[in-house]
Amino acid sequence: MDSRTGRDEIDRPSAAAVAAVWRIESAKIVASVARIVRDVGLAEELAQDALLAALQTWPRDGIPANGGAWLMTTAKNRALDHLRQRALHARKEEELGADMAALGEDHQPDFVDALDAARQDDIGDDLLRLIFTACHPVLSTEARVALTLRLLGGLATDEIARAFLVPEPTIAQRIVRAKRSLTAAQVPFEVPRAEERAERLASVLEVIYLIFNEGYSATAGEDWMRPALCEEALRLGRILAGLVPDEAEAHGLLALMEIQASRTAARTDAQGRPVLLLDQDRSRWDQLLIRRGLAALAKAQALIAGRGVTLGNYGLQAAIAACHARARKPEDTDWPLIVALYDALAELRPSPVVELNRAVAIGMAFGPAEALPLVDELMAVPALKSYHWLPSVRGDLLLKLGRLAEAQIEFEKAAALTRNERERQLLLQRAAEAAQAPPQRH
Numbered sequence: 001m002d003s004r005t006g007r008d009e010i011d012r013p014s015a016a017a018v019a020a021v022w023r024i025e026s027a028k029i030v031a032s033v034a035r036i037v038r039d040v041g042l043a044e045e046l047a048q049d050a051l052l053a054a055l056q057t058w059p060r061d062g063i064p065a066n067g068g069a070w071l072m073t074t075a076k077n078r079a080l081d082h083l084r085q086r087a088l089h090a091r092k093e094e095e096l097g098a099d100m101a102a103l104g105e106d107h108q109p110d111f112v113d114a115l116d117a118a119r120q121d122d123i124g125d126d127l128l129r130l131i132f133t134a135c136h137p138v139l140s141t142e143a144r145v146a147l148t149l150r151l152l153g154g155l156a157t158d159e160i161a162r163a164f165l166v167p168e169p170t171i172a173q174r175i176v177r178a179k180r181s182l183t184a185a186q187v188p189f190e191v192p193r194a195e196e197r198a199e200r201l202a203s204v205l206e207v208i209y210l211i212f213n214e215g216y217s218a219t220a221g222e223d224w225m226r227p228a229l230c231e232e233a234l235r236l237g238r239i240l241a242g243l244v245p246d247e248a249e250a251h252g253l254l255a256l257m258e259i260q261a262s263r264t265a266a267r268t269d270a271q272g273r274p275v276l277l278l279d280q281d282r283s284r285w286d287q288l289l290i291r292r293g294l295a296a297l298a299k300a301q302a303l304i305a306g307r308g309v310t311l312g313n314y315g316l317q318a319a320i321a322a323c324h325a326r327a328r329k330p331e332d333t334d335w336p337l338i339v340a341l342y343d344a345l346a347e348l349r350p351s352p353v354v355e356l357n358r359a360v361a362i363g364m365a366f367g368p369a370e371a372l373p374l375v376d377e378l379m380a381v382p383a384l385k386s387y388h389w390l391p392s393v394r395g396d397l398l399l400k401l402g403r404l405a406e407a408q409i410e411f412e413k414a415a416a417l418t419r420n421e422r423e424r425q426l427l428l429q430r431a432a433e434a435a436q437a438p439p440q441r442h
Contacts (some may be wrong), residue, residue, distance in 0.1 A: 014059040021067035022051055026154035028068075029075050030413075031126035034189050036079040040133050041179030044151060050075035053389045126244045127152075129189050131236075135204040138185045143178040143208045150175050152222045152239075153211075153232040163229050164214065165221045201244070205253050205314065206238050212257050220419035226273045228259050241296065251300040252315030258293030259321040261288040274426045279328045290325045297322055335365035360393055368400040387418035392427060399434055408434040418424060 026047065034043035050243050064070040134147045149155045149163075157175065163166040175247035182239030193201045215229025237254040244250050266280040275281075300315045311319060320341045328335040342358035356378055363371030375394050384390045415424045 001196075014063060017054060017067060018054045018058060020092045021071060023053075023154040025068040025071055026051075027127060027130060027152045029072050030151050031130040032072060032132060033075050033079045033125050033331065034133070036076065037082060038189050039228065040130070040151065040182055040189060042082070043079070044179070046078040047071075047075045068299070076166060077130050097386065119433045125191065127239060128191050131204055131240060131243070132191055132200050133182065133189055134188060135207045136182065136185075136187050137200070137203050138187060139178050139181055141206070141210065143181070144203065145210055145427065146171055146174040147178040148207050148236070149211065149232060152236055155232065159228075163226055174184055201247060201249070201352055203275075204240065205249055208233050208257075211236070211312065212260070216260055218420055219407070222421050224268060224420060224422035225264065225274065227264060230264065233257060234261060237268055248300040248303040251296045251303065251314040251315050252312055252318050255293045255296035255300060255318035256321055258289045258296060258315050259318060259325050262289035262325065268422075272422065274422050276426075277324065285325070291319065293325065294322060310344065313345070313349045317347065321343075333364070335361055339365050352378055352384050353387070354395060356384070356390060363397055363400075368397040372397045372401065375385070386416045388423070388427070390414075391417070392430075395430065395434070398439075399430075404434045404437050405408060407431075 029047045029050065030040070030043050033046050037043055037046070053074050054067070054071060058067075070236050095294050130151060131148075134151050135144045145164075146160055149160050150157070155163070157172050158168050160166075161171040164171070191197070211229055212233035213232060214233075215226045218224060218226050234254075234257050237250075237257050241247075241250045241254045246310070262285045263277075263280060265286065266282065266284040267275055269275055269347065297315070297318045299317070300311060304315075306310060310316075320338055323334050323338050323341070337359045339358065342354065342361050346354050346358055356375065359371045359374040359378070362374065374395070374399060375390070378384055378390060379394070391410040392414035395407045395414065398404075398407035398410060406430045411427050413432060415431065417428035418427065
């Protein structure tokens with residue numbers, strides 16, 4: 001069809017198909033190409049070339065039966081062309097022959113198919129290499145997050161920028177600098193050796209955890225949650241748990257995210273306003289995600305059972321989330337067990353935020369009078385000076401103790417500290433309710 005309308009009817013479905021396949025397959029494509037060229041930045045460029053080729057070719061020739069394989073083959077062809085050109089430019093024909101021989105091609109015209117056949121079960125290793133490379137400690141945390149979402153999440157730069165409310169040029173610079181840093185530091189495209197793996201895995205888990213948390217409770221902006229980020233983190237967590245099946249903390253993090261994500265539908269009302277945990281309609285919790293989370297937690301517990309160790313940071317947080325997931329009603333929550341789990345978490349990973357959460361659990365288990373002194377001690381901790389949940393928790397405890405005027409002040413302090421508009425409205429509402437509440441008799 002020659003009309004503009006006709007072309008649009010073809011182009012729009014084709015573009016949508018390319019985007020859908022790319023989101024699913026991009027990480028595998030970049031990982032496989034990186035194995036060939038040994039450079040993550042270059043691998044992404046070559047994969048992007050394949051994406052552009054699809055956008056040009058599919059509307060004309062039709063959507064292939066296996067779009068992922070089409071993209072993979074095209075990207076690998078681009079990689080081989082790059083190797084040939086690099087060798088030719090250097091006038092080193094022998095080097096080109098060595099490169100091809102090392103890759104198993106031996107100048108056969110169907111090299112890409114031969115490579116796929118020879119290494120068709122290597123994709124898991126390739127993805128694992130890509131995850132460890134994108135989350136390398138040589139990069140800043142912000143750079144790791146941006147690069148991971150780009151390479152493994154398949155998100156475009158503008159999507160990442162919108163998700164974190166950061167200008168698009170800022171994200172673009174982070175990604176470019178991250179790739180340059182990996183090249184400059186000569187970071188190898190490999191799974192780290194056993195002695196380095198634990199540290200590097202901790203970096204990978206941290207990045208996925210940060211992505212999920214930003215989606216679950218947005219730092220700033222108009223929306224309390226950004227579900228797309230939660231979904232990407234869950235997808236990455238599931239991939240990682242499958243790639244390192246013997247790592248308890250990978251399953252612990254997956255369990256935590258699955259259980260937390262199960263509450264998504266209940267965490268906001270019809271107007272998008274936050275609904276706190278104890279006020280949520282638990283019938284809206286996603287039982288499939290809860291079952292998946294509990295299964296992942298059981299896997300983590302089984303892995304440590306014979307090792308004489310306890311659950312790690314993410315496993316303990318998942319165990320706390322599981323206490324809420326198992327309670328059909330708020331009053332069924334096993335708060336003493338949650339306190340014990342926070343005790344273990346505070347010993348394993350001491351931090352003011354853990355102590356604040358532990359104080360909340362103590363308040364629920366043993367009463368607000370037990371928790372308030374613990375929170376008061378935290379008021380002097382510099383790290384929590386601008387942490388809006390600290391005055392929010394203190395306000396809640398004061399409200400329960402009938403100290404309404406003080407509670408109002410704390411909620412207003414918390415509202416002034418948050419950068420999330422939905423949270424600010426919730427906190428101001430709680431301040432107003434404290435101001436209007438009738439005095440309690442003792």
